Amino acid sequence: MIEQLAALPTYEAYKDSGVEWLGEIPAHWWVVPLKHALSLTSEKVSSRNSVLKYYGMENIESWTGRFIETESEVEGLANKFNENDILFGKLRPYLAKVALTENEGICSTEFLVYRTKKYAAHFFKYLLVSTDFINVVDASTYGSKMPRANADFIGIQRLPIPNLSEQTAIATFLDCKAAQIDQAMAIKEQQIALLKERKQILIQNSVTRGLDPNIPMRDSGVEWIGEIPAHWEILANRALFRERIEPGEEGLPLLSVSIHTAVSSEEIPEDENIRGRIKIEDKTKYNLVWPGDIVFNMMRAWQGAIGAVVVKGMVSPAYIIAIPNEKIVSSYFEYQYRCPEFIQQMDRNSKGITDFRKRLYWNEFKQLLTVVPPIEEQTAIVTHIETQSVKIDQAIAIQQQQIDKLKEYKATLINSAVTGKIRVPEVAA
The missing domain is CATH 3.90.220.20 (DNA methylase specificity domains)
Structure with a gap:
């Protein structure tokens, strides 16, 4: 379907175009x-x-x-x-x-x-x-x-x-090749979507049903949660967390929380380290976070902006910091609260008339329900998710690399055809 550019014919004679980015073009163009x-x-x-x-x-x-x-x-x-x-x-x-x-x-x-x-x-x-x-x-x-x-x-x-017949031939050739390449990329994008869905199902099943498919189940008593392993608990977050309010320290990285990647582990990039038009200079006004803390953006928690901290740092006052007790593993909690059902729970409990004004405050966060397995099972679930996620992420990366190569090939093919570096088969015939 997609041949190597080197295999395509070229024109018999070329001349200098006199244009730097064009280089040589066919002699009759x-x-x-x-x-x-x-x-x-x-x-x-x-x-x-x-x-x-x-x-x-x-x-x-x-x-x-x-x-x-x-x-x-x-x-x-x-x-x-x-x-x-x-x-x-x-x-x-x-x-x-x-x-x-x-x-x-x-x-x-x-x-x-x-x-x-x-x-x-x-x-x-x-x-x-x-x-x-x-x-x-x-x-x-x-x-x-x-x-x-x-x-x-x-x-x-x-x-x-080129002459009009060549223009038409080149455009027709590129239409055909672009359609083939786009179809190949679409198939790979579908494969990526399926892999991401598989990863989400893996996480969701693991944090709400455990790793043993044969374990006895019971009704959780919460309609949107459904059945859970018989020995697991459903607890309100007030039984799992207390709020941290601790001033930041100079020299620590300023972290952010994203709906896509949870809490950052590195300093916010300099070009993003801006609120409005004022660059943040005095970081001591920000709040301290420690590894293991749960952080969420009050304004975007209902979109999934929540996660576990992995490095000591500081976060914006717009974030709420929750310190977990001995009943909950932070990374397990993050996986659970980035599942659709738990994001929807945060949405239902957020205050505000419009999405722009919606906030999840500490008092509302305390009322949220969490599925809590024994601590050793939480650790095993996190290990399982991380191990399987690495494999799925590697498969996604391979597909993405192939898409990138197809995009590069398409761009090179278009450049080569419209500047005469290759002669399309219709013109050659």
């Missing part, structure tokens, strides 16, 4: 500024009550140009485009938001709308999304927080132009 090949349209319309489909930056998938449905509503000026126009995202061009339109519509003014009549638009879509071209444009941006590319700069960039 020519080089012209983008503005001579594509017209930049600037028809502005109001998006209010428009019957035309709207394309925002968030609606275009990076590198593929696929349309992604969103529920966002936009009011204001928009750029109008026709079928077969090319949209090029000038905001943060490294995102490679480039799309070939299939219908008439309107789009964000952060898109440049290009149109061609005598060339194959499909070919130029691939040319403008090639990593070499994106890198050139991205290097020219202005503005640090919201970097944008200048349309005049893009317009003078010199592009390689």
Whole structure:
């Protein structure tokens, strides 16, 4: 399905393009500024009550140009485009938001709308999304927080132009190969999703049902928990934890808690060490945490921002710190409270009218219910989860590496085809 680039034919003769990022191109191709090949349209319309489909930056998938449905509503000026126009995202061009339109519509003014009549638009879509071209444009941006590319700069960039039949052949070839590569990546992404689901089921079953499938079970008396091993307990967190309020110390790392990776074990990166626009200088206002403490973000606990601390450090005053007693192993508790049912329990007990204002306070945390096996079983469960998780994570990493290689191959294939470094089979024939 996916051949080596070295196996694809090349052209008989090449010449220097005179453009650094292009290098040599086929001898019969020519080089012209983008503005001579594509017209930049600037028809502005109001998006209010428009019957035309709207394309925002968030609606275009990076590198593929696929349309992604969103529920966002936009009011204001928009750029109008026709079928077969090319949209090029000038905001943060490294995102490679480039799309070939299939219908008439309107789009964000952060898109440049290009149109061609005598060339194959499909070919130029691939040319403008090639990593070499994106890198050139991205290097020219202005503005640090919201970097944008200048349309005049893009317009003078010199592009390689084959004849029309070659443009069509190259675009058709890339359509076919891109579809094959995307399908291969989709299969691997499905495999990753299944592995992640398997890991979640492993954790959930282990922390609520134990490791022995033949052990006697009993009704927990809590509908959303269901059955648990007969000798396990259901305890409120007030029987398991007490709150820690202890000032921080200079020199300790400032830790964060994430809905994805629980509590960090290293200092928050410098570029994230900011609250609003004020850099944190006086860390003594933050609270001390010790290994084994449970920390959760009051504002995001209901999303799963909870976990066990593994290094001595400090956390934001927006976090609550719970010290476990001898009945509970911190890492076991973390695994349990990052399961969907327990995240939902935190959600139900959080206070606030809207999600933005929702908080899980200490008094509400104390009322939450925890499934508590004997301490030695908790330790065995943690060991089992960690051992099996390593294997699953390794399998996920292998799939992700293969996806990354496919993405790299796709990018190289597009670059090579649109700049003439390879000759596609249709042209060779």
